[in-house]
Amino acid sequence: MECRRNLLTREWVVYGPEIIDPETFLTLAKQYDSVSDLFEENIDECPYCPQNLPDTHVDIFSAKATDIPCAGFSVEHVFQTENWDIKVIPSPRPIFQVETQLNRYPKRLHDVMIAPGAHEKFLLTPNHGEPVWDFSSQRIELMLQTLRHRMMNLYRDARLGHQHPYMVYGKEFGSLYNHSVLNLTAAPFVPLKIQRELDGAFQWYQMKERCLFNDIREEELYKRETGKEHGIICESSNFLALTPYFSGRPFAIWIMPMDHYSDYTEAPVQILPELADMIKRILKTFRNALGPYPFQMSFMTRPNENWGRERGYWKTVQQDWLWRLRIVPGIEIKNSPLKAFHSGTGVRLNPVLPEKAANFLRSHL
């Protein structure tokens, strides 16, 4: 049985119980005939359609695609527009709320915190039922620009430790409505899963005096140059898309910048159109190869430096961490009994080797 260690978390990933080729895996995986199969919903109730937004809703930000200036939105600039292409509102069911005052205290044995945070919903299109893979690159760029703008704004609040922008699509990932929405959460702490990755990257940097993500990228480029099996799917001047060698999920993808930026907001706006094109290309490739599918897309970025500075953290985070985009399609073999092993141990079982998945995706680009 082949096991590979995740260099970030040091977890073992098991490739098995038997390794199967991507084509066989996809025929065994759950199929969807249409986008509407991905959801169980009543369209009249979608809270993100323009006609269903309450008159009293708070508009944090809204913009038209034509508002994209090549220099990016300035943090101070708030667009408000009736006919929007993107709109940011506070989440109707927020995980965290900004208005809360921070209060930490012990309760005998336990640590308790009444904590502020933020949870914003980016309505990426006014059109119900429009998947991101059908978006124009310009609409995806508008999402990227707006995200950069909102994250920079939230970074000013030193009470907020870590921002997690993510999108879930399809009921497999808990998305109720067929409306493309990006979430931006800011937590008053660094989630443990993120902390483990930060620790792994920090330890690598301590040991090697090099960025782990840079080493992973160079390794894949080296394998390709020397004719070995590799995980690279596609690349542009500023970004590389690959399947990580130790991926725990079939067809999981990282999109990494070629230059070193520890935080998403540090990437210059001039390279965002390239990123938009690559996101569209990857999501569309999956769509063409698999039909409609659920997916999860997360921006893996570093914690708030203002928050960490107060605690004496993140001395080398600028050097040891690289932000990346992670895309995980929700493709699983139906009724797999192996789910119980994962839920009991946390160990992932992946029947598709990442380099084979990359080869498959390359052939469908």
Ligand SMILES: [Zn+2]
């Ligand atoms: Zn809708």
